[in-house]
Amino acid sequence: MRQGGGGIPAITLVIVALGIFGFFVFQNAQPATDVRVIIPTQAVPTVEANAWVAILEQGFGSGSTPLPTVEIPSAPFVPPTLALQIDVTPVSADSLSQGDAVAQQATALLAATPTRPLPTAAPLETQIPVTQIYVTQPPQQWQPPPLIPPLSRDPLGRDHYWFIRPVDSNANNRGLFYYPYGSDGPEGENWRIHAGLDMPNPIGETVRAAADGQVIWAADGLRVSGGAFQDTYSYGNVVVIQHDFGFEGRPIYTLYAHLALVNVIAGQRVLARDVIGLVGNTGRVTGPHVHFEVRLGEPGGTTVPTYANTYNPALWMVPYVGTGVIAGRVTDSAGRVVMDAPVTVRSRASGQVVDTTTTYIFENSGVDVNSDPVWNENFVVADIPVGRHEVVADIGGTRVSAIVNVVEGTTAFVELTTAATPEADGS
Numbered sequence: 123m124r125q126g127g128g129g130i131p132a133i134t135l136v137i138v139a140l141g142i143f144g145f146f147v148f149q150n151a152q153p154a155t156d157v158r159v160i161i162p163t164q165a166v167p168t169v170e171a172n173a174w175v176a177i178l179e180q181g182f183g184s185g186s187t188p189l190p191t192v193e194i195p196s197a198p199f200v201p202p203t204l205a206l207q208i209d210v211t212p213v214s215a216d217s218l219s220q221g222d223a224v225a226q227q228a229t230a231l232l233a234a235t236p237t238r239p240l241p242t243a244a245p246l247e248t249q250i251p252v253t254q255i256y257v258t259q260p261p262q263q264w265q266p267p268p269l270i271p272p273l274s275r276d277p278l279g280r281d282h283y284w285f286i287r288p289v290d291s292n293a294n295n296r297g298l299f300y301y302p303y304g305s306d307g308p309e310g311e312n313w314r315i316h317a318g319l320d321m322p323n324p325i326g327e328t329v330r331a332a333a334d335g336q337v338i339w340a341a342d343g344l345r346v347s348g349g350a351f352q353d354t355y356s357y358g359n360v361v362v363i364q365h366d367f368g369f370e371g372r373p374i375y376t377l378y379a380h381l382a383l384v385n386v387i388a389g390q391r392v393l394a395r396d397v398i399g400l401v402g403n404t405g406r407v408t409g410p411h412v413h414f415e416v417r418l419g420e421p422g423g424t425t426v427p428t429y430a431n432t433y434n435p436a437l438w439m440v441p442y443v444g445t446g447v448i449a450g451r452v453t454d455s456a457g458r459v460v461m462d463a464p465v466t467v468r469s470r471a472s473g474q475v476v477d478t479t480t481t482y483i484f485e486n487s488g489v490d491v492n493s494d495p496v497w498n499e500n501f502v503v504a505d506i507p508v509g510r511h512e513v514v515a516d517i518g519g520t521r522v523s524a525i526v527n528v529v530e531g532t533t534a535f536v537e538l539t540t541a542a543t544p545e546a547d548g549s
Contacts (some may be wrong), residue, residue: 139272173332249343265291266442266505271333271394275532281495282369283440283531285332286379286394293327296505298411303434303502304482304491306462315483317432317491318377318415319439325382325410327401331392332376332439334415335365338426340386340398352428357413358405359384361398362426369418370495375426377415380405414439418495430489436504437494437533446528448506449499450536452481452515457541459500460517465538467503469512470525477503481515497535514537523542 268291273283287295297319300308307313339351339362351360357379365374382402386392403410416435421425441447448467452460463481468474482500484490493499503513506528514523515538526534 162172178392191325207251260277265293266293266444268295268442269440270438273531275291275529281531281533282438282496284374285376285416285435285439287321287332287439288328288332288376288412289321289323290328290330293323294321296321297436297478299323301431302479303436304500305480306483311387313460315485315491317429318379318413319435320411320413321401321402322409322411325400325402327412328397329361329378329381329399329401329412331363331394331398333363333365333394335363335369335376337386337388337390337392337398338362338364338375340384340388342357343522352426354429356406358407359399359402361386363398364426371421371422373419375417375419376418377380379413379415380407380411382410428489431492433494434499434502436502437497437499441531442505443529445505445507446530447533448503448511448513448526448528449494449497449501449533450513450538451498451500452513452517452522453539453541454517455539455541457539460515461500463501465501465503466514466515468507468512468514469507470512476506476511479503497533499535506540 149548269283269285271284271286274281288327289295297303298321301313301316301320303316303319305316307316339360341351341360351357351362355466357377359379359381360379361384363376367378378399380402381399381404383400384398385400386396386398392398401410401412414435415432416438417427417431418433419425419431436447437449450465452463452465454460457480461481461483464478465480466478467476470478482491482493508530509529510525510530512523512525513536514521517538517540520540522538522540524536524538526536528534
C-alpha cells in the first residue's frame, strides 16, 4: 500500500516528541536558583537613648499629685553677718569728775570699735615681776564656753552655781591661778589674804553683771563724795550689785573692783550680762584686772556686808562646759584645819598635773575669808575636766591623797587628813 505524498512521517513526530520530553527532563535536573522576594516595609526603627522621654512626652503621670519643688536661688551665696552692737550706755564727759584722766580715756574706748590684739609670743626675760607680766598681757586664746546658770546638778541640792562669769569668753574669765581665794599669793610674797578672784585683762575689756539685781554702789572709789567704798581705797572704781535672790534668807551681793569706767549708777536695775563697767587698774593693783567678790549679808539686812563676809566665787560662778569643781577640807590628826598647805590635782587617765592651789589662810583678824555655808571647805580647785582625779595634799610633810570623780557642772568634795583614811565624795 502506498502512503500519501503530503503527510509527516510518523517517525519524525516520535523523534520530535522525544526531543521535547528530553529537554524538560534536562531542565528539571539543573540546581534551582535562589528566588529573591522583595516585600515593601517601613524604615528600621532606632533605639531611644532615654525611653522615659517618650513616655513622659505622651503625658504619663500628668494626672498624679505633683511633687514639691524648691526654688533654685539665682543670686550668688553671701554668708550672713551680724551688725556689731555695743550694749554700753555712753557716759557723758560732764558726769565725770574734773581731771579724771582714767575715766576720759575709758570714755574714748567706748566710742571706738573694740579690738583685741592678736596673740603674741612669750615675753622675753625681763626684770619686771611675773605678776605684772601676766596681768598686762592680752589673752592668748579664747576660754571654753561656760555652762548656763542657774545651775544645781548635785543630787542633794548642795550646789549654787547661779552667776555668769563677769568677763566674756573671748577675753580672760579665769581666776588668777597663783592668787586664788583665801591665799596670800605666790610662795614668799605674803600678799594680803585674797577675798575674791582676779581676772587679768587689758584696760577697756567689758565687765558684765553676774546676775539680775539692783546696783547698790557705783562710784569712783578715790573721788566719790564721802570717801572711798567702805573706807578702803584699794578697790579703786567699784560696782556692787544686790541680787534678786538670796541664800537661806541671806541677801547676796557681787562686787567688781579696779574698773577704768563705771557705767551704771546707784539704784539702777541691771540684768545678767548688762555692761556695768570696763576693766581698769584703779586702786591698789599690779596690773589691769577685775576683782570679783561674792558676799552674803545678814538675814533681813539692808546694808552692803563688809569685807569679812566674802565667800569663794568659784563655788557660785558656773564652771566651763566639760568641767566641774573640786572642793575639800584638809585637817591634821587633831581635826584642825591646815592652812596654806599645797594641794595638787592629777588626772588618773594621763597622770599629768591638772591644777594646784593652797588651803585657805585664817588670821583670826575679824575680816577672814569664809568657808562655804554648805561645803565647809578650806580649798577649791575650779574648772577641772570631767573624769577621775587624784587629789594630793602635803600635811606637815605627810603626803595624803584621795580619788574623786569630777562630773560636769557639779562639786566633788574630798576630805584629806592624817587622822584617818581619806574619804572622797563621788569617788
